[in-house]
Amino acid sequence: MNTNLGVIAEGVSLSYNSRLVLGDVSLQLRKGAIVTLLGPNGCGKTTLLKIINGLLRPDSGKVYVDGNDVSRMGQTDMARLIGHVPQTQRSSFPFTALDIVLTGRMPHISALSQPGPRDLEKARQAMDMVGASHLSSRPYTQISGGERQLVMIARALAQEPSFLLLDEPTSYLDFKNQYQVLKMVSQIARDQKVTVVMTLHDPNHALMFSDEVVLLRKLAEKGCKDEQECKVKSNRNCQNVVAAGSPAEVMTPENIFEAYGIEVEFINVRKRLILLPL
Numbered sequence: 001m002n003t004n005l006g007v008i009a010e011g012v013s014l015s016y017n018s019r020l021v022l023g024d025v026s027l028q029l030r031k032g033a034i035v036t037l038l039g040p041n042g043c044g045k046t047t048l049l050k051i052i053n054g055l056l057r058p059d060s061g062k063v064y065v066d067g068n069d070v071s072r073m074g075q076t077d078m079a080r081l082i083g084h085v086p087q088t089q090r091s092s093f094p095f096t097a098l099d100i101v102l103t104g105r106m107p108h109i110s111a112l113s114q115p116g117p118r119d120l121e122k123a124r125q126a127m128d129m130v131g132a133s134h135l136s137s138r139p140y141t142q143i144s145g146g147e148r149q150l151v152m153i154a155r156a157l158a159q160e161p162s163f164l165l166l167d168e169p170t171s172y173l174d175f176k177n178q179y180q181v182l183k184m185v186s187q188i189a190r191d192q193k194v195t196v197v198m199t200l201h202d203p204n205h206a207l208m209f210s211d212e213v214v215l216l217r218k219l220a221e222k223g224c225k226d227e228q229e230c231k232v233k234s235n236r237n238c239q240n241v242v243a244a245g246s247p248a249e250v251m252t253p254e255n256i257f258e259a260y261g262i263e264v265e266f267i268n269v270r271k272r273l274i275l276l277p278l
């Protein structure tokens with residue numbers, strides 16, 4: 001197995017209530033890369049992240065993270081390897097924000113032990129990194145959506161994983177915090193050689209912050225006309241991946257049209273490509 005590859009998906013398919021949502025997804029994501037999954041609502045980004053994290057089992061296909069078959073990994077090993085910030089966060093218990101971040105240390109604390117000073121330090125450092133130290137003693141149930149998002153990202157950082165899966169990390173964040181968080185994630189990926197797989201909705205963020213982009217399309221609501229035909233790998237209607245590779249290669253107007261059905265153009269501003277809907 002190629003040791004430069006962090007995440008490998010081989011022919012992953014999944015249906016919900018016999019509707020095909022992910023069809024034959026194969027990916028090879030480089031270790032240490034920042035990878036963005038981009039695509040319209042309902043195309044299967046969250047589902048794919050859950051499969052990579054072992055929370056969902058695909059109907060067929062395999063996923064390997066750092067060479068490990070995720071279907072064979074235990075929860076603790078998984079939590080040491082992968083930090084996951086889900087799309088929606090809920091907590092009805094009034095733990096403080098710091099307590100929540102400390103739970104990220106659980107995979108490193110042996111059974112029946114309490115978090116030690118080192119765990120507390122890691123948790124505080126993580127809160128500092130996302131600019132959320134001021135929230136430490138606030139009940140998690142009484143902070144805003146964006147503040148919760150920062151706390152959950154800090155929790156994943158406190159976990160010190162080699163792989164970080166972020167499902168719409170910027171969705172609740174203000175204009176400044178969106179950039180701050182994405183910059184911080186890029187820095188961590190570079191400095192600590194963490195592989196990041198995240199979903200984003202803003203293609204310009206994807207252009208700015210990704211080493212690789214996986215552009216996905218939504219499969220037809222009514223399913224395939226011909227299931228046999230669907231199994232033929234060249235049938236694009238039953239496959240989600242429009243293109244995968246460098247942002248510039250993947251995010252062409254043609255590919256964006258194929259994924260979203262809208263016309264866009266790129267403009268060059270101060271040596272940066274900006275995508276605009278027409």
Ligand SMILES: Nc1ncnc2c1ncn2[C@@H]1O[C@H](COP(=O)(O)OP(=O)(O)OP(=O)(O)O)[C@@H](O)[C@H]1O
Pocket residue numbers: 016017021039040041042043044045046047048087
């Ligand atoms: N538990 C479930 N049961 C049935 N259908 C589901 C379930 N979870 C998701 N789906 C459906 O599967 C499809 C893919 O959902 P998913 O959440 O992976 O999309 P997404 O790309 O993350 O979308 P978004 O950008 O809106 O977050 C959607 O059509 C959704 O309605």
Ligand SMILES: [Mg+2]
Pocket residue numbers: 045046047087167
């Ligand atoms: Mg989603």
